[in-house]
Amino acid sequence: MNVTHHAGPAIKEDGYTLEPEARVLRPGAADFRFRVLGPDGEPVREYATVHDRKLHLIVARRDLTAFWHVHPVEDGGVWTVRLDLPEAGAYRVFADVAPEELGRTLTLGADVEVAGAYAPRPLPGPARTWTDGAYEIALEGEPAAGEGRALTFTVRKDGRPVDDLEPYLAAYGHLVVLRAGDLAYVHVHPDGEPGPGIGFHIELPGPGTYRLFLDFKHGGTVRTADFTVTA
Incomplete structure (x- = not known):
């Protein structure tokens, strides 16, 4: 779905x-x-x-x-x-x-x-990889405004492709996309079964800078990877 x-x-x-x-x-x-x-x-x-x-x-x-x-x-x-x-x-x-x-x-x-005093933090710059300890995820594909595109997130652990991702909430990944400024929102789930790569078909609602948040599960733990892209 x-x-x-x-x-x-x-x-x-x-x-x-x-x-x-x-x-x-x-x-x-x-x-x-x-x-x-x-x-x-x-x-x-x-x-x-x-x-x-x-x-x-x-x-x-x-x-x-x-x-x-x-x-x-x-x-x-x-x-x-x-x-x-x-x-x-x-x-x-x-x-x-x-x-x-x-x-x-x-x-x-x-x-x-x-409540409390705070200062907004700058948006992280565009990046194609995310790392957390032994895990690294690479983003492939170019999102576009108003046009459906394929994006793939390839998961590696200790430098080796991960081929045993676990389902989380009836999917092998959950991708939430938010646009800086107006917070336009997209939530999609993967196409087909994962390899080391988790594939999504996504259409962004318009031009802008977006944050991509990917939930995935491996080794019994859910992790969230984040990326910044521009469309």
Whole structure:
């Protein structure tokens, strides 16, 4: 399943709204609670499952220098997830959900602030490789604005190609793309089975500088690789 969502800063789509319980948070670990409201203004209770979850929550600093992909639990129409946002600043949350009544997946967004003094960090420069300890990922392909393109992320460990990636949430990779400035949003899943390379088909909504965040699982651990590209 390869699902793409394009969304800017709007908090409402097709009458559905993401409503945080609090929009100003303290730094550090705390429960973040929110509701998804339907067109009638009431909390949505029935959802289809998409990639093993009824809701995927993406959290990113607005300067796109930090990223989290987490999975809240729902009780009585209220979703709760433990977030650990260590630094003050402006953040954006995106919820990918598929209300049963709507019959398709949509993306809802909201802004939250972590209290305290902060200075925005510069966007990391464009790079084609990401490293973390023994792991290295190389990005191949050229994303384009308004045109579908193939991107491949090749995973190596200790210099050797990794050919035993593990499925994570019913996929061998999750790629979230955010555009600097307006935070236009794309979330896609791989084409076919991975080798050492994880392949995606992606169409960017317009020109700009983008941050790519790739979740992958190996050795029982989920890691997130990040890249900066320009289209």
